[in-house]
Amino acid sequence: MFSARLKETTINEIRTQDGKRLHSTATPRTRALLVGAEVESFRSPWKAEDSLRELALLADTAGLEVVGSIYQRLDQPYPKFFIGPGKVKELAALREQTGAGLIVFDDELSPGQTRNLEEELQVGVLDRTALILDIFAQHARTHEGRLQVELAQYQYLLPRLRRQWTHLERQAGTGGGTSSGGVVGLRGPGETQLEIDRRLIDRRIAWLKEQLADVHRHRELYRKRRRRSGVPVVALVGYTNAGKSTLLNALSGADVYAANQLFATLDPTTRQITLPGGQEVLLTDTVGFIQKLPTQLVAAFRATLEEIDEADLLLHVVDLTHPNAQEHAQTVEHTLKELGVARRPTLTVLNKVDLMAGVGAAEVGRIVADLGLPSDFVAVSAQRGWGLDALRTRIEETIATAMVPIEALIPYQRNDLVSLWHRRGVVEQEEYANDGTHILGRLPRELAPQYAQYQNSNR
Template identity: 45%
Template sequence: MTFSSLPQDHQRRTAGRRADALMDEDVAWSESDEERDGEQFDREDRAALRRVAGLSTELEDVTEVEYRRLRLERVVLVGVWTSGTVKDAENSLAELAALAETAGALVLDGVIQRRDKPDPATYIGSGKAQELRDVVLETGADTVVCDGELTPGQLIHLEDVVKVKVVDRTALILDIFAQHAKSREGKAQVSLAQMQYMLPRLRGWGQSLSRQMGGGGSSSGGGGMATRGPGETKIETDRRRIREKMAKMRREIAEMRTDREVKRQERKRNRVPSVAIAGYTNAGKSSLLNQLTGAGVLVENALFATLDPTVRRAETPSGRVYTLTDTVGFVRHLPHDLVEAFRSTMEEVGEADLILHVVDGSHPAPEEQLAAVRSVVREVGAHDIPEIVVVNKADVADELTVQRLLRQEKRAIAVSAHSGLGIEQLLAWIDADLPRPGVELEVLVPYTQGALVSRVHAEGEVLSEEHTPEGTLLKAQVHQELAALLEPYAPAARS
């Protein structure tokens, strides 16, 4: 079966092309294909490997190698289209291309195979695996990246056919996380997830890799070749060592979690409301944090630029203090091991009083991003927390898409973290949605108790304030603990 060739302009795409360009780029399917879903293809067409144009990030000039510093991988992408429309399949592969580029790979080509379900042996079927081998030879690729999580058997069998390294979506995401983790806790969590992924995928190469030989019972030092067994093989030793290292890593992460819990409890004790920024990777969460607080957090137009949660102090227009947390970005089919490993950092979402759910309004499928994030949020037990959907990049997004999202979501607002569009209204919404202290009181606090007045401003909501000869006359809403400290200065107590 022959493939249609890629357009020349796609052949010359550079490695410096950023991930968002790959995500937004239209894939050149024929007009006849756009009007039909997968069930309407004839048998030959449905069975064919379909080349996806527009994914190549090939270098224009050899001097551009300096920009990338090191060409780590030259990859061909392959996906299995089992359900949905052509657009769903192309969006998924475009996202895989963005992930591959973020990991430092050079995307040479991309193909999709239409199947009812992935082949249990080679993911795309033995015949199509041979055709994929031809694509690998034609492009000079050294790696195949599959858009799904492959079983150990599928990885081995597909590698045996295509004769180059095969990487699945999960391994690719783990690699990106390993590159971007900065804190000690983040690095430990990524290492743990990598070991959990690696453990069932270790490959043994027979008894020639035995670490030791089993001895016989005779006094002469053994019972001869016929009675000696292979003992513990190298793969068994590796698995044992990995399990031991995983147990040690879990203990270290548990200890590191204590520091985070102490800080969280301190904020709870002071009754400081918390807002968590959650959303799909590269939706603009860090940019929004900077816009709301001036925090100066790293902003990079790449997937998973933020892995370690950033907590910043912020203030509402009415003067109420709260914390704003930037969290790790979500992605479709986030590996379960990563959800488990990053549970401690995602606890910032589960403990929040309000979630700002940021979605990229310029993305081809923003509804899918919303669904993917909510799926993970449910896993960390944060499904009952109030949510504001923040449709970001509204200044460059299609107006019809933005309006559709605003209609579909119960509480949504269009903003641009880049230009500041809609930020003022968002701040007002945050002010209105933060939980308010439950006790309203009026007190006359002596000037000698200035620290108590400061706590009312920091932890409560001041409704009115007047400076009198006797002290500060406050009308405020505060939490129960602070109300008990203020009780002696209430009018009834003074009389």
């Protein structure tokens, strides 16, 4: 019933029922115009052209046909249309010329700006956030992922409900009577309906939050167990399409969906891998980041955030071959900082080096220097399996530095502790003495208490 209600009140290109798509992508593909801006006051490292190229990929992933784009340099956005009034005229002309049925802004528009633009241009207007939400809706696979996307969609939709009514009012108003009479006459029921819709959506949001809280409680229990087990967690983070899932597959032999697509992964996947020294760690794939992704949207992906927050080590995967690799790396660092997880041990993984074959070492060195990342990195090709041994060794070394050094003499009847040490910790020296196994090495802090009674105090 809720869906049906919403359907009536929603303009064609925004719908949330059934497939939970924010706009229709049925064939023929909707022709879309893209609008970008390079806003001085935003201090983004991105050039408008590069950002627009990315928006075009997002539009394509969401099923739109891009028929043109314009951009403008601004000191700051104009309150009424975001872009300047002259640019709006230019946009109107371009829309005439291309017959575009939808305009997509690269920046988040306020509900008021969207309304003003739709009235002025007489065409549906979306922003980058709406496109990303649409792609999220297409790609969410798990129950939790779907709940999260639906919540994010309603939270996005709620402040924008009014314009859809304005839309309907106008249509009804032109249908009969004097234009002002039509609008005034409809305002009453329109407002009432709007209130009903708001209340329904509020209720749905509350329900979704409850469901998600349940999922989180459940996962927290699992996480507590995992923490107690002392198995280190390594999380793959990075820009969308950097190759995180491909790397997870290469390291773990898993078969996670990887594709040349933005936001192929929405639901974190965790696999156990064994490092060269025999130590087991959990490797987790997460949602990719993208510039101009509103933080509250990232925050909606709690499963991903919790994984990052739990991680003992982050592997920041960078597509070294992307022309905007530097902007990507900066965006990821910035997003991690915003999420409050920036100060975690991080190892940079430069991926897709197979595509750099033939590029001189000096050139690669320059690109790496330009990235502005710590010089501490491992270069790999997740696809070809190059550099993976070096990466495993580096993971092992980095995790070991966070462990506590321990020396212990473990009696033979507690051989289970010896094998646990091999699986969870680092064994530097091991000797079989008369009274037990003498081990020198490192263990995760959580496991140290189990060894306390066998510990030599001289270390």
